Amino acid sequence: MTPITEVEGRRLSLSNLEKVLYPATGFTKGEVLHYYATTADVLLPHLRDRPVSFLRYPDGPGGEVFFTKNVPPGTPGWVATAEVARSVGPARMVLVQDLPSLMWAANLVAEFHTHQWVAQAPGAxxxxxxxxxxxxxxxxxxxxxxxxxxxxxxxxxxxxxxxxxxxxxxxxxxxxxxxxxxxxxxxxxxxxxxxxxxxxxxxxxxxxxxxxxxxxxxxxxxxxxxxxxxxAPYTLRARAAxxxxxxxxxxxxxxxxxxxxxxxxxGDLAGRIREYGDLLAPLLDPDRAGVLPVR
The missing domain is CATH 3.30.70.3300 (Alpha-Beta Plaits)
Structure with missing residues (x-):
């Protein structure tokens, strides 16, 4: 039976929690979900409003690895999406705006990849x-x-x-x-x-x-x-460990x-976050953004 959990009022189906995704260390899917839940406070600000591509590895890095850019089939209606211009016409991509969306996405077993712009201003x-x-x-x-x-x-x-x-x-x-x-x-x-x-x-x-x-x-x-x-900052990677x-x-x-x-x-990140907080927090302050010398 697939476990159902509630995250901030959203019901989520979380599957295969005991599945080992990183055989070199025995790291399981349940541990992947726990990692993302416990780093959400520093991770989410770097994902929010940025259309996300997923590099998925549902059977671990040694299995099939593939990119998902469009909204995956079965995406819950409460997961935010954005229309993104492409050379072949517009497409819709996922926005990971909150903890329920993050946990839903983490259940797909994926790296998180983001653009260098936000959905509200794709030209900048x-x-x-x-x-x-x-x-x-x-x-x-x-x-x-x-x-x-x-x-x-x-x-x-x-x-x-x-x-x-x-x-x-x-x-x-x-x-x-x-x-x-x-x-x-x-x-x-x-x-x-x-x-x-x-x-x-x-x-x-x-x-x-x-x-x-x-x-x-x-x-x-x-x-x-x-x-x-x-x-993205704090994303797990599809590597041996x-x-x-x-x-x-x-x-x-x-x-x-x-x-x-x-x-x-x-396993290293909880201690580092306690010690340093989010070392990339200056990226989130628009007053600290530099103006490039471009023509």
Whole structure:
């Protein structure tokens, strides 16, 4: 029998709670739901009003993994949705606005990916993101070096950069911005990535050519395009263990000497949230958003 629970007045069917989703650690679906319930206070503000794409892995990372962008069949009527323009015409996407919606979505077993704009203003980017992706043998340690350079470069333009782990191998630099379109933010981000490559030619790379990536950090600026999405803060990832895209301090970035120092699983987050609160909270303050020097 599928358990029925009530969350803030909404009835939810939660299935297969004992199912092991991460065999490497024995982490179950019930633990996935518990993780999202206990991080909701810091996670929800970063999801709210942003159309969400789900990278689903209902049988764990070793099973079928697929993206869901449109509203999934069977979505409850009380889950908010938004119409989103696409090249083939408008589509509807889910908005995770509250705890019941979050728990319904978590029951699908999915990573949460969001756009760099909100549904009310799809023409205006309010986030800049740079995905630092290391090519072996480079690791997150090299990503930290590139991240520190980019932080200073952004600060020179009046933009406050924050940082989180990707939940995979690298880092995400994120910043609140205003007054620019997605296309303008993309162009600015591409310029930053190219400047990083010029400054650190043996370390940073802005070109997407895969054969060039060995031992370097690819500064992926392309996720600022209006149609692209990036893994949200605090989302679990479809990896061998329940790794999380976890906000980190700049002190942790400066002091990183090995990949294990910036690798966090679901079990690490409760303590980090108690200690730091939401390290990405400045993103939620429009008064701290930077104005990019775009034409």
């Amino acid at each position: 980017a309010d986030r800049l993101v740079l995905d630092l992706d290391p090519g072996s043998p480079a690791t997150v340690v090299e990503c930290c070096e590139v991240a520190l350079w980019l932080r200073e470069r952004l600060a020179a333009d009046g933009v406050e950069a924050l940082v989180k782990t990707s939940g995979s191998k690298g880092l995400h630099l994120v910043a609140g911005v205003r007054g620019a379109s997605s296309a303008e933010v993309s162009e600015y981000a591409k310029g930053l990535a190219a400047a990083a490559e010029r400054a650190m030619p043996g370390l940073a790379l802005h070109r997407m050519t895969r054969r060039l990536r060995g031992g370097k950090v690819f500064v992926d600026w392309s996720q600022n395009a209006a149609r692209k999405t990036t893994a 329940p790794w999380v895209s976890a906000p980190v301090t700049w002190g942790e970035v400066e002091g990183c000497r090995g990949p294990a120092e910036l690798a966090f699983t679901a």
